Amino acid sequence: MDDQEPDSNVEEPTAEPVEVEAEVAETEVQEPETESIELADGKEHEVDPAAIQLKRLVGGILVISVGTVVLLVLTLVWALDGMPGWLYRTLLVAWGTPVVGFGYFAWQWPVIHHRHLRYRVDRGGVRIRRGVLWRKIISIPTTRVQHTDVSQGPLQRNLGLATLTVHTAGTEGASISLTGLNHQVALQLRDHLLPAHGDDG
Amino acid sequence: MTAEPRRLHRLSWLFLTASSAKGLILPLIFVFFASASNPFARFELLGAVFLIPTLISALIRQRIYNYRFAEDELVVREGVLTKKERHIPYERIHNIAVIRNPFHRMFGVASALIETAGSGKPEAVLRVLDMPAIAELRHLTLGAEEDVDPADDVDTDGAPATVSREQTTLLEVPTAELAKLGLISNRGAIIFAALAAFLTQAQLWQADGFDPEDWASRFKVQTPDWVTWLLDSSAVVSRVLLGVGVILVFLALLRLVSIGWHLVKYHGFTLVRQRGDLRTEFGLLTTVSSIIPTHKIQLVTTHDSILHRLLRRTSIDLETVGASEQGSDFEKQLAQGGFKSRQLLAPILEAGRAAGFLRQVLPDLDLEAVEWQPLSTRARQRIMKRMAIITGIQTFTLMSVLSVFLHPLVALHALWLPAVVLPLVWFGATGWLRYSRWGLTDNAVYYRSGWLGRAVSVVPFDKVQTVVLSASPFDRRKHMASVAVDTAGAGAMGHRIDIPYLDRSVAETIYQRLYAEAGSTEFNW
Numbered sequence: 001m002d003d004q005e006p007d008s009n010v011e012e013p014t015a016e017p018v019e020v021e022a023e024v025a026e027t028e029v030q031e032p033e034t035e036s037i038e039l040a041d042g043k044e045h046e047v048d049p050a051a052i053q054l055k056r057l058v059g060g061i062l063v064i065s066v067g068t069v070v071l072l073v074l075t076l077v078w079a080l081d082g083m084p085g086w087l088y089r090t091l092l093v094a095w096g097t098p099v100v101g102f103g104y105f106a107w108q109w110p111v112i113h114h115r116h117l118r119y120r121v122d123r124g125g126v127r128i129r130r131g132v133l134w135r136k137i138i139s140i141p142t143t144r145v146q147h148t149d150v151s152q153g154p155l156q157r158n159l160g161l162a163t164l165t166v167h168t169a170g171t172e173g174a175s176i177s178l179t180g181l182n183h184q185v186a187l188q189l190r191d192h193l194l195p196a197h198g199d200d201g
Numbered sequence: 202m203t204a205e206p207r208r209l210h211r212l213s214w215l216f217l218t219a220s221s222a223k224g225l226i227l228p229l230i231f232v233f234f235a236s237a238s239n240p241f242a243r244f245e246l247l248g249a250v251f252l253i254p255t256l257i258s259a260l261i262r263q264r265i266y267n268y269r270f271a272e273d274e275l276v277v278r279e280g281v282l283t284k285k286e287r288h289i290p291y292e293r294i295h296n297i298a299v300i301r302n303p304f305h306r307m308f309g310v311a312s313a314l315i316e317t318a319g320s321g322k323p324e325a326v327l328r329v330l331d332m333p334a335i336a337e338l339r340h341l342t343l344g345a346e347e348d349v350d351p352a353d354d355v356d357t358d359g360a361p362a363t364v365s366r367e368q369t370t371l372l373e374v375p376t377a378e379l380a381k382l383g384l385i386s387n388r389g390a391i392i393f394a395a396l397a398a399f400l401t402q403a404q405l406w407q408a409d410g411f412d413p414e415d416w417a418s419r420f421k422v423q424t425p426d427w428v429t430w431l432l433d434s435s436a437v438v439s440r441v442l443l444g445v446g447v448i449l450v451f452l453a454l455l456r457l458v459s460i461g462w463h464l465v466k467y468h469g470f471t472l473v474r475q476r477g478d479l480r481t482e483f484g485l486l487t488t489v490s491s492i493i494p495t496h497k498i499q500l501v502t503t504h505d506s507i508l509h510r511l512l513r514r515t516s517i518d519l520e521t522v523g524a525s526e527q528g529s530d531f532e533k534q535l536a537q538g539g540f541k542s543r544q545l546l547a548p549i550l551e552a553g554r555a556a557g558f559l560r561q562v563l564p565d566l567d568l569e570a571v572e573w574q575p576l577s578t579r580a581r582q583r584i585m586k587r588m589a590i591i592t593g594i595q596t597f598t599l600m601s602v603l604s605v606f607l608h609p610l611v612a613l614h615a616l617w618l619p620a621v622v623l624p625l626v627w628f629g630a631t632g633w634l635r636y637s638r639w640g641l642t643d644n645a646v647y648y649r650s651g652w653l654g655r656a657v658s659v660v661p662f663d664k665v666q667t668v669v670l671s672a673s674p675f676d677r678r679k680h681m682a683s684v685a686v687d688t689a690g691a692g693a694m695g696h697r698i699d700i701p702y703l704d705r706s707v708a709e710t711i712y713q714r715l716y717a718e719a720g721s722t723e724f725n726w
Contacts, residue, residue: 124720136671139712141720144666169522169724170666171691 042122051180059106162186206267217259302487374470382549383460385508499688518543573638580702656696663722682708
């Protein structure tokens with residue numbers, strides 16, 4: 001078991017009941033091969049909770065920057081006598097409501113998103129479950145993995161996160177990304193998914 | 202294996218120029234029309250300015266272009282300023298399409314398109330080679346993949362169609378069948394649309410000497426009374442007759458165009474098995490011959506439109522790796538049998554022969570061995586409910602609009618909408634669900650669907666890439682889910698394995714099975 005839970009400042013009650021009806025009654029997989037790491041336990045894992053912070057940060061920056069720009073434009077027009085004072089004050093209220101709304105959304109959404117993002121590794125491959133309203137489970141058999149990438153953006157690097165991208169020969173599923181993994185876990189997963197039959201892929 | 206570099210045919214410059222000039226034709230036509238009234242326009246000069254550099258560049262390219270057969274790869278060198286050397290491993294080459302139009306045939310040459318997995322565009326285009334060179338190319342590249350030792354196989358004797366032993370003809374499409382295919386296909390509409398678009402663009406209507414009214418009056422003078430009545434009379438009957446007549450003539454014309462197009466395009470369609478692979482060859486003006494390695498087939502689909510079924514025919518096409526990406530290269534699309542992402546296996550076939558034919562071509566796939574399983578019994582209820590809600594909203598909108606702008610009583614006529622649409626939807630949904638089925642055999646997954654037009658698709662387990670189990674909010678409300686299979690080289694259009702309206706438990710069973718089967722088979726390019 002390698003998903004540590006730093007649980008630093010996640011206010012969200014993590015023990016939210018996970019929708020059981022969406023649970024996939026998957027047949028338990030046989031014991032892992034000898035060289036397989038404990039990662040391939042056939043159980044569902046959440047990604048690193050630090051990913052919530054990252055998403056909140058990005059969402060917050062977006063809301064604040066867009067909000068600021070709109071506010072600046074409004075004030076500028078008002079200051080240049082482009083609109084009467086009462087309209088400006090009305091628009092300020094009208095501006096505040098969506099900013100607060102989107103701000104709340106940017107705060108809450110990452111938690112919801114995180115709750116619905118799971119991955120499961122077994123000897124046969126990896127399965128990624130995601131989606132809040134439209135849910136899907138994407139399964140990638142190890143035999144179909146062409147190659148894998150682990151990438152880290154600057155913000156991700158600060159939080160020790162990484163994105164694992166699995167490439168297959170498919171079309172729609174030509175590259176499947178799993179973001180918010182702990183960097184170490186991502187590296188282990190990559191090693192696990194490396195084509196076992198040599199380096200011809 | 203021989204390693205000395207080979208050159209293109211000595212007349213290649215002709216075809217290289219032609220191919221580059223193709224891109225210039227449209228601009229030139231545009232210039233022609235734009236400046237038609239300009240007395241100072243010098244078209245011969247303009248043409249020379251465009252053509253001479255093209256010609257020179259073609260001559261240089263012909264001198265520089267070469268290719269050689271290395272131990273296990275084909276090395277293609279090209280480039281005038283920037284030298285390019287491309288190494289194409291034989292095992293990655295999945296098709297060598299050969300294209301011959303009447304000019305090619307006049308000089309006994311052809312263009313060879315080397316197609317590999319992965320990219321939509323041909324890896325290299327050898328424009329042009331003579332027929333022995335093409336035979337050699339095919340032997341040394343595609344032949345190298347088989348157990349057959351390529352060394353004892355180099356018996357190039359010039360004739361394009363001559364292929365080594367073990368060649369069995371699987372399908373030959375007679376001309377009468379092609380005419381039926383033209384009747385079935387809606388290709389005529391597409392050609393007509395393209396033609397109409399071109400004519401409106403070129404504004405030929407306005408060309409001098411064409412005055413529709415003048416023509417009409419001249420026409421009327423020498424025509425019998427009934428035509429005059431039809432054209433002149435303002436009687437409703439004549440209007441309706443004229444309208445229906447024009448539409449009928451137009452439709453007949455479209456079908457005729459379509460039949461003609463198919464007769465030319467697929468003339469002499471043959472499918473042969475050649476050393477384990479499949480080879481198709483067709484075309485009257487432009488001969489296209491294409492090799493489909495059997496193990497590179499990702500998905501096979503049979504199509505039965507309503508016209509197919511009236512004529513008791515079916516069409517079969519397939520997807521191979523790399524053969525996707527619409528709009529890539531014109532010649533490549535030609536090689537694939539038209540403007541679509543799929544290759545034809547059988548353009549037209551007696552419906553009763555389909556299963557047997559497929560078994561013969563691809564012994565692993567058997568449409569008759571499938572135990573077809575239905576979709577969820579609650580699917581129709583869901584379709585009806587959704588359509589009822591949509592139609593309800595539409596009716597309500599229509600009623601509001603009518604009562605505001607006309608009269609509330611007129612608005613009652615909006616009720617015709619649900620009265621007509623909902624029974625149709627019910628019939629459609631019932632028919633669709635009666636036909637739509639899925640099936641798993643020990644080596645492939647099958648899905649068929651359709652109501653008036655039907656399709657059956659097969660993907661062998663070893664071609665399954667990823668498996669996706671998905672559920673929309675509506676699915677979840679009803680404890681349903683759908684299962685989709687991703688394959689290599691899947692085009693944007695077309696029937697595929699994407700099974701909707703499954704009971705959740707059934708969906709999970711299919712999903713688990715596919716995941717396990719894909720995981721226990723190897724995928725080879």
